[in-house]
Amino acid sequence: MGITLRETVKDGDLICSPHTPNCSTCTSRHLSVCAALGTEELVTFDHVVQHRGAPAKTLLFEQGQKADFVFSVSEGTIRLFRLLPDGRRQITGFAIKGDFLGVALDETYDVCAEAVDAVRFCRIPRSSFVTMVDEKPHLLRKLHQIAGRELHFSQDQMVLLGRRNAEERVAAFLLSHRARLSRVMTCSVTIPLPMSRSDIADYLGLTIETVSRTISKLAREKLVVVVPDGIRLLDVARITELAGG
Amino acid sequence: MGITLRETVKDGDLICSPHTPNCSTCTSRHLSVCAALGTEELVTFDHVVQHRGAPAKTLLFEQGQKADFVFSVSEGTIRLFRLLPDGRRQITGFAIKGDFLGVALDETYDVCAEAVDAVRFCRIPRSSFVTMVDEKPHLLRKLHQIAGRELHFSQDQMVLLGRRNAEERVAAFLLSHRARLSRVMTCSVTIPLPMSRSDIADYLGLTIETVSRTISKLAREKLVVVVPDGIRLLDVARITELAGG
DNA sequence: CGTTTCGTTGATATTAATCAACGAGCGTGG
DNA sequence: CCACGCTCGTTGATTAATATCAACGAAACG
Numbered sequence: 125m126g127i128t129l130r131e132t133v134k135d136g137d138l139i140c141s142p143h144t145p146n147c148s149t150c151t152s153r154h155l156s157v158c159a160a161l162g163t164e165e166l167v168t169f170d171h172v173v174q175h176r177g178a179p180a181k182t183l184l185f186e187q188g189q190k191a192d193f194v195f196s197v198s199e200g201t202i203r204l205f206r207l208l209p210d211g212r213r214q215i216t217g218f219a220i221k222g223d224f225l226g227v228a229l230d231e232t233y234d235v236c237a238e239a240v241d242a243v244r245f246c247r248i249p250r251s252s253f254v255t256m257v258d259e260k261p262h263l264l265r266k267l268h269q270i271a272g273r274e275l276h277f278s279q280d281q282m283v284l285l286g287r288r289n290a291e292e293r294v295a296a297f298l299l300s301h302r303a304r305l306s307r308v309m310t311c312s313v314t315i316p317l318p319m320s321r322s323d324i325a326d327y328l329g330l331t332i333e334t335v336s337r338t339i340s341k342l343a344r345e346k347l348v349v350v351v352p353d354g355i356r357l358l359d360v361a362r363i364t365e366l367a368g369g
Numbered sequence: 370m371g372i373t374l375r376e377t378v379k380d381g382d383l384i385c386s387p388h389t390p391n392c393s394t395c396t397s398r399h400l401s402v403c404a405a406l407g408t409e410e411l412v413t414f415d416h417v418v419q420h421r422g423a424p425a426k427t428l429l430f431e432q433g434q435k436a437d438f439v440f441s442v443s444e445g446t447i448r449l450f451r452l453l454p455d456g457r458r459q460i461t462g463f464a465i466k467g468d469f470l471g472v473a474l475d476e477t478y479d480v481c482a483e484a485v486d487a488v489r490f491c492r493i494p495r496s497s498f499v500t501m502v503d504e505k506p507h508l509l510r511k512l513h514q515i516a517g518r519e520l521h522f523s524q525d526q527m528v529l530l531g532r533r534n535a536e537e538r539v540a541a542f543l544l545s546h547r548a549r550l551s552r553v554m555t556c557s558v559t560i561p562l563p564m565s566r567s568d569i570a571d572y573l574g575l576t577i578e579t580v581s582r583t584i585s586k587l588a589r590e591k592l593v594v595v596v597p598d599g600i601r602l603l604d605v606a607r608i609t610e611l612a613g614g
Numbered sequence: 615c616g617t618t619t620c621g622t623t624g625a626t627a628t629t630a631a632t633c634a635a636c637g638a639g640c641g642t643g644g
Numbered sequence: 645c646c647a648c649g650c651t652c653g654t655t656g657a658t659t660a661a662t663a664t665c666a667a668c669g670a671a672a673c674g
Contacts, residue, residue, distance in 0.1 A: 206528045209614040214528040228517030234524060261506040268509060271516040272473030278523035279479060283451045283459040285530035286574030290662070321621060329531030331663055336622055350621095352671095369454040535630070566653060579630055581654055595653095 146170050150246075155222025155308060156196045160266030165256075172252040177244040184237040184245075191233050193247040194226030200243030201318050204235045205326065215327035217277075218301070218319060221308040227271045229254055241318040285329045288368070293328040294338045295367035298348070298355060314356040391415050395491075400467025400553060401441045405511030410501075417497040422489045429482040429490075436478045438492040439471030445488030446563050449480045450571065460572035462522075463546070463564065466553040472516045474499055486563040530574045533613070538573040539583045540612035543593070543600060559601040 147158060147170045161169055175198075178184065184195070187206060202219040216235055219225060225237060229250065257264045280300070284293055302315050317324070325335045339355070342348045347363055349356045357363060392403060392415045406414055420443075423429065429440070432451060447464040461480055464470060470482060474495065502509045525545070529538055547560050562569070570580045584600070587593045592608055594601040602608060 206524060208528065208532060212532045214531045216524050216527050228520055229513075230517060230521070234521050258506075258510075261503075261509065264506065264509055264513060265503075268474075268513045268516060271513060271520060272475060275473055275516060275519055275523065276475070276479050278520065278527065279451060279461050282461050282523065282526055282530060283453065285527060286459045286571075287453060287457045320619095326531075332621080333623085333664080334662060337662095340622070565651095576631055577653080578632080578655085582630095585654070 147173060147246075150198065152196065152198045152222045152308075157224050157263065157266055157270065158196065160260075160263050165260065165263075168256070169248075172248050173246045174248070175244070175246045177242065178239050180239050180241045182239040182243075184239065185233045187233055187236045189233050191226060191230055191250050194224070194229070194250050194253050195237075195245050195247045197221055197223045197225070198244045198246060200245075201240040202243055202245075203238050203240050203319060203323055203327075205238070206235055213326045214329070215323060216281075218323075218327070220304060224267075224270055226250065226253075227267055227274060229257070229267075240323065290328075290330055290334050290338050291341070291366055292368050293330065294324075294335060294342070295363045297324065297328055298357065299360075299364060299367050302357070313358075313360065314351065314354055316354040318353060392418060392491075395443065397441065397443045397467045397553075402469050402508065402511055402515065403441065405505075405508050410505065410508075413501070414493075417493050418491045419493070420489070420491045422487065423484050425484055425486045427484040427488070429484065430478045432478055432481045434478050436471060436475055436495050439474070439495050439498050440469070440482075440490050440492045442466055442468045442470070443489045443491060445490075446485040447488055447490075448483050448485050448564060448568055448572075450483070451480055458571045459574070460568060461526075463568075463572070465549060469512075469515055471495065471498075472512055472519060474502070474512075485568065535573075535575055535579050535583050536586070536611055537613050538575060539569075539580060539587070540608045542569065542573055543602065544605075544609060544612050547602070558603075558605065559596065559599055561599045563598060 147153060147161075147166050148163075150158070153159065153166075158166065158169065174193075177199075184202065185191070185193075197219050199221060202223075202225070203215050204217045204219060204225070205213050205215040207213050218240070219237070226233075228234070257267060284296055288296065298315060301317075302311065305311050305315065319327075321332045321335050324330075325332045328335065330338075339348065339350060342363070343350055347357070347359045347366075349358060392398060392406075392411050393408075395403070398404070398411075403411065403414065419438075422444075429447065430436070430438075442464050443466055445465075447468075447470070448460050449462045449464060449470070450458050450460040452458050463485070464482070471478075473479070502512060529541055533541065543560060546562075547556065550556050550560065564572075566577045566580050569575075570577045573580065575583075584593065584595060587608070588595055592602070592604045592611075594603060
């Protein structure tokens with residue numbers, strides 16, 4: 125918690141990753157907006173896309189800042205959050221491989237984005253992207269579909285934050301995070317959690333202590349096992365029950 | 370609270386309002402998606418649009434139900450909510466004049482919609498609307514813009530539900546609701562609140578009692594005055610301060 | 615190797631929920 | 645028209661959940 129104001133990442137700070145030389149070979153190609161692009165469009169895309177990497181804790185952009193780029197995450201985890209003036213933080217989501225940042229195409233970012241662990245992503249100047257979107261209705265259609273999914277997700281999250289207790293929140297988090305991860309990797313029951321307890325707390329509207337206690341309780345009841353940087357689910361059925369509805 | 374399962378409104382239950390014979394004379398015309406339509410397109414629109422009215426407490430559609438229509442609200446207030454199996458309810462928003470229901474164009478509704486007071490709205494078969502959207506990129510663009518606004522709003526709401534206390538929630542609700550109303554009517558300081566305390570509670574993730582006590586507290590401090598079916602703001606500046614950030 | 619961060623656990627405080635009672639308004643039916 | 649039952653909002657008393665404060669060990673880090 126607390127406001128951590130670092131410089132937003134500059135071009136020079138970014139490690140240019142050699143692993144994704146172009147969009148055609150990109151492993152998140154079929155996961156992201158890019159899935160809506162034809163082979164030939166992908167080439168156009170390649171010309172404006174910048175492949176980048178950044179170490180943990182890098183601030184990618186800040187809420188209110190001019191939105192110069194839209195992003196597609198190719199590796200690692202990014203926390204998206206809002207800050208209140210007094211430092212309270214609400215994490216609105218964790219972006220992983222295949223996630224697109226900037227769906228709304230707003231002129232300014234409406235959240236802060238920070239690398240949780242080492243990340244790789246590609247970014248496209250928003251102006252170029254907007255131009256493409258304006259020219260290609262099917263791209264806009266894809267974008268809108270993603271927006272719809274996010275809208276659906278935020279409703280889930282409102283229910284969680286407004287009406288669920290600590291145990292339900294943690295259980296629901298583990299399951300939904302697992303579901304999201306399963307789209308991009310095989311992780312049947314052991315869920316990697318690169319984010320800290322503090323991140324989870326700020327995501328679930330709880331305190332670090334409550335998250336820790338709740339996880340300990342689940343572990344005591346043999347529903348999960350805490351492993352380094354992750355949690356292994358022992359009884360998915362019971363956890364689903366706890367998450368409730 | 371508690372699950373209220375009534376029949377979803379049927380065609381016969383709906384009072385066909387004589388006040389909005391067509392889209393060209395519609396007073397919400399420039400507020401809704403319709404704002405993206407040209408004069409000629411509006412005529413096409415007119416052919417598929419059904420103008421309807423419904424009394425308070427009418428269930429317009431239910432979460433999970435096949436989404437046969439998209440809606441545009443022309444009068445009154447509609448509560449949108451999710452229900453948990455045990456009856457807990459989270460209201461995700463109040464739709465008022467000019468609001469569009471079904472932005473995501475999903476095949477099924479992801480929330481329930483219920484008339485708070487007497488409402489008027491027009492509905493369009495989703496299939497017709499989707500066809501129009503597919504043909505007219507600028508309509509999709511408009512729709513996407515609306516989705517972006519809603520996304521932004523749900524982030525606000527996540528912060529409210531996850532990180533704000535009762536007083537901040539109530540203050541923020543009054544202000545944001547006023548801001549929304551101001552787009553469609555003049556209501557400088559006296560905010561009409563057709564919804565019950567229970568609705569407000571389920572919107573803010575609180576109980577009826579806490580909402581009532583908090584409003585009483587604001588009234589005791591002379592920041593607001595409770596009036597029949599509404600609240601008058603006496604000290605917007607202080608309330609803004611309380612709402613915080 | 616000291617220092618800091620992180621996660622955990624315990625003790626206590628505080629907020630909001632729950633339980634309960636009551637009065638006002640409203641519609642219904644005698 | 646009045647009496648009755650109902651819903652709604654308010655307020656009070658109490659409880660329960662989670663936050664806060666505090667301490668500690670282990671891991672991570674310079």
